[in-house]
Amino acid sequence: MSATPFIVLSAILFTIGCLGVLTRRNAIVVFMSVELMLNASNLALVTFSRANGNLEGQIAAFFVMVVAAAEVVVGLAIIMTIFRTRRSASVDDASLLKY
Amino acid sequence: MSLVPSSLAALHSGAPVVHAASADGVFSLLWLVVALPALGAAVLLLGGRRTDRWGHWLGVGTVAVSFLLSLVLFFALVGRDSGDRQVSQHLWTWFTAGKYTVNLDLLYDQLSAVFLLLITGVGGIIHLYSVGYMEHDERRRRFFGYLNLFVASMLTLVLAADYVGVFLGWEGVGLASYLLIGFWQYKPSAAAAAKKAFVINRVGDIGLSLGSALIFVTFGSTSFAVVSANADKASSGTLTAIGLLLLLAACGKSAQFPLQTWLLDAMEGPTPVSALIHAATMVTAGVYLIVRSNFIFSLTEDARTGVVIVGCITLLMGAIIGCAKDDIKKALAGSTMSQIGYMILAAGLGPAGYALAIFHLLTHGFFKANMFLGAGSVMHGTNDDVNMRHYGALQKAMPVTFVTFAIGYLAIIGVPPFAGFWSKDRIIETAFADNFVVGLCALVGAGITAFYMTRLMLMTFVTEQRWEPDVHPHESPRVMTIPLIALAALSALGGFLILNGWITDWLAPVVGTHEEKSLAIGALGMSLVTLVVVAIGIAIAWTFFGRRAVPREAPTQVSVFTRAARAELYGDAFNEEVIVKPGYTGIRGLSVFDGSFVDGIAEGTASAFGGMSSWFRLAQNGFVRSYALAVLSGAALVLLALLAVNFS
Numbered sequence: 001m002s003a004t005p006f007i008v009l010s011a012i013l014f015t016i017g018c019l020g021v022l023t024r025r026n027a028i029v030v031f032m033s034v035e036l037m038l039n040a041s042n043l044a045l046v047t048f049s050r051a052n053g054n055l056e057g058q059i060a061a062f063f064v065m066v067v068a069a070a071e072v073v074v075g076l077a078i079i080m081t082i083f084r085t086r087r088s089a090s091v092d093d094a095s096l097l098k099y
Numbered sequence: 100m101s102l103v104p105s106s107l108a109a110l111h112s113g114a115p116v117v118h119a120a121s122a123d124g125v126f127s128l129l130w131l132v133v134a135l136p137a138l139g140a141a142v143l144l145l146g147g148r149r150t151d152r153w154g155h156w157l158g159v160g161t162v163a164v165s166f167l168l169s170l171v172l173f174f175a176l177v178g179r180d181s182g183d184r185q186v187s188q189h190l191w192t193w194f195t196a197g198k199y200t201v202n203l204d205l206l207y208d209q210l211s212a213v214f215l216l217l218i219t220g221v222g223g224i225i226h227l228y229s230v231g232y233m234e235h236d237e238r239r240r241r242f243f244g245y246l247n248l249f250v251a252s253m254l255t256l257v258l259a260a261d262y263v264g265v266f267l268g269w270e271g272v273g274l275a276s277y278l279l280i281g282f283w284q285y286k287p288s289a290a291a292a293a294k295k296a297f298v299i300n301r302v303g304d305i306g307l308s309l310g311s312a313l314i315f316v317t318f319g320s321t322s323f324a325v326v327s328a329n330a331d332k333a334s335s336g337t338l339t340a341i342g343l344l345l346l347l348a349a350c351g352k353s354a355q356f357p358l359q360t361w362l363l364d365a366m367e368g369p370t371p372v373s374a375l376i377h378a379a380t381m382v383t384a385g386v387y388l389i390v391r392s393n394f395i396f397s398l399t400e401d402a403r404t405g406v407v408i409v410g411c412i413t414l415l416m417g418a419i420i421g422c423a424k425d426d427i428k429k430a431l432a433g434s435t436m437s438q439i440g441y442m443i444l445a446a447g448l449g450p451a452g453y454a455l456a457i458f459h460l461l462t463h464g465f466f467k468a469n470m471f472l473g474a475g476s477v478m479h480g481t482n483d484d485v486n487m488r489h490y491g492a493l494q495k496a497m498p499v500t501f502v503t504f505a506i507g508y509l510a511i512i513g514v515p516p517f518a519g520f521w522s523k524d525r526i527i528e529t530a531f532a533d534n535f536v537v538g539l540c541a542l543v544g545a546g547i548t549a550f551y552m553t554r555l556m557l558m559t560f561v562t563e564q565r566w567e568p569d570v571h572p573h574e575s576p577r578v579m580t581i582p583l584i585a586l587a588a589l590s591a592l593g594g595f596l597i598l599n600g601w602i603t604d605w606l607a608p609v610v611g612t613h614e615e616k617s618l619a620i621g622a623l624g625m626s627l628v629t630l631v632v633v634a635i636g637i638a639i640a641w642t643f644f645g646r647r648a649v650p651r652e653a654p655t656q657v658s659v660f661t662r663a664a665r666a667e668l669y670g671d672a673f674n675e676e677v678i679v680k681p682g683y684t685g686i687r688g689l690s691v692f693d694g695s696f697v698d699g700i701a702e703g704t705a706s707a708f709g710g711m712s713s714w715f716r717l718a719q720n721g722f723v724r725s726y727a728l729a730v731l732s733g734a735a736l737v738l739l740a741l742l743a744v745n746f747s
Contacts, residue, residue, distance in 0.1 A: 021727050030723075095721025
């Protein structure tokens with residue numbers, strides 16, 4: 001079975017994730033888009049692993065999942081706190097650090 | 100210190116050579132003379148308020164013990180053979196640089212001995228007087244600390260066996276005078292006077308430091324022993340240069356033309372300070388320096404001519420200024436300038452005059468301290484008024500001050516047998532023997548001295564009463580009058596030091612001997628001429644101030660000469676025009692250059708970077724999504740670069 005459709009799917013998913021990060025204002029959606037990009041890269045890693053017949057890509061995918069899980073914990077906590085203090089989950093509102 | 104073998108010393112026929120025996124016996128206590136006042140100053144200045152209650156007596160005590168020690172040392176010196184009266188004490192090696200070593204040595208010889216007695220004796224009397232004079236000043240302890248520092252510095256100056264050691268004392272005296280002139284620093288005039296004295300002294304200090312440097316370059320050492328032994332080997336040009344530099348130094352410290360302007364302003368200090376500066380310390384330092392450097396000055400006629408000219412100008416300037424001042428202390432200060440001028444003049448006459456300069460310095464120390472303390476006593480009784488136009492008829496209110504002051508007056512104008520007669524008369528005589536014009540200057544100066552001192556005397560103690568309504572003059576306490584009486588006795592009797600030529604013989608081993616030149620009219624004739632001139636001065640003063648009433652306000656319709664004398668002969672205006680204004684202009688130019696050019700470069704660079712960063716700052720807008728876009732474009736760029744590298 002050819003790897004091409006999987007890679008194409010991965011590219012499509014990554015592009016959607018990118019666009020989501022760049023265009024959406026809601027922090028939760030931005031967050032989901034980041035997850036989408038991570039999963040797109042996971043898909044690519046697993047595909048190449050399978051195509052090359054070794055496990056390195058799959059191990060890297062596990063690492064990405066672990067990091068993503070940790071990121072979700074921290075990121076969601078930050079979003080929660082921002083929402084509580086500012087009553088908004090818009091990333092454009094949280095722009096005070098430039099000062 | 101006895102670096103010079105006595106055989107080498109014996110080779111000299113000109114100026115005497117310093118070759119001292121090392122100190123033993125009682126002379127090993129020499130260092131204590133300096134150390135005691137220095138210790139007193141340290142305790143008083145570091146001890147703080149704890150020493151407030153007894154501090155002034157400690158100050159008096161240290162100087163008194165120093166005086167007793169000086170007396171013991173003096174008699175021990177008298178007891179030695181006349182050819183063996185130079186003692187040196189090695190304290191420690193101060194510093195070494197290559198082949199150059201400066202030892203902290205003390206040199207005790209006939210000259211230092213006389214100075215030691217004058218400084219600690221008159222200084223001690225002034226200390227005692229200050230106990231009473233400064234009684235109501237809450238910073239009296241600090242005052243005594245400074246006084247002790249002053250005395251210790253001056254003792255260092257006259258005991259040092261090395262030009263570098265002299266410089267140490269020289270600077271110490273400058274510092275102490277600054278602190279004391281500005282003692283009432285809450286008065287802006289006092290603060291300014293202190294600063295002025297310090298700055299003008301600094302000009303003189305340049306002379307001493309350059310002179311010492313030139314001495315070192317020429318002789319490879321700055322100790323008196325080496326320099327005096329080798330002085331005749333140096334070229335006459337070098338010696339003249341050294342002499343003129345030392346003269347500049349003397350001008351600064353001794354308030355000689357053209358560095359004289361600080362002296363009258365220095366009257367802002369408390370009166371005992373004026374007495375100390377004018378009689379025992381400070382202004383005598385310049386005379387000391389020239390006489391001590393006689394081994395240089397004796398060999399250079401040109402430098403001596405410079406010294407004589409400076410002396411002549413100053414003695415006339417000081418006397419003229421003294422004629423016009425209504426401030427009793429300023430009149431006395433002008434008189435000091437004039438009398439120091441006599442000393443410098445005498446010192447410039449060479450071996451014939453060195454001893455006379457020191458003799459006049461001694462007698463002047465007595466009668467000027469006497470009169471300054473007397474002026475302080477008058478001010479003490481008249482609510483610190485210094486204007487003589489507000490005095491008059493004080494002799495009834497202050498009999499002790501009047502009598503002691505009168506003795507000082509008779510001494511300064513040179514009435515026999517008081518001290519000034521002996522010293523000034525000999526200087527005039529020697530000046531005439533040397534050069535008629537110089538002698539004439541000295542003679543005219545004596546006449547003017549008689550005029551302004553009589554004026555001062557009449558306006559203060561005689562004439563009608565012109566007191567302020569709330570002033571009730573009274574005699575000063577005994578702690579102030581006893582010093583006055585002691586000094587008056589010295590002013591009356593100090594001149595007898597010259598009987599039998601004692602003082603000249605005593606100093607001869609230090610300053611050299613000379614052949615007496617006799618005048619055509621003889622010594623007695625010269626004395627008579629001088630006395631006639633003095634009498635004329637007194638008579639003129641009597642017609643102007645004794646027979647007419649003295650107005651309470653200074654007359655404004657006065658001749659151009661009076662106006663010039665009131666303005667201190669435009670010394671300040673001269674400095675202002677010739678030094679200060681061009682200096683200011685130059686500094687303003689430099690400041691403009693610094694502001695426009697140097698700062699322009701520095702600030703231009705800074706503002707260029709500032710402008711650029713304000714552009715870059717716009718990138719930091721705080722929006723996460725724009726940062727994300729930047730990250731993405733960066734990643735894309737890296738990717739493109741990799742592709743370009745891999746597929747090219």
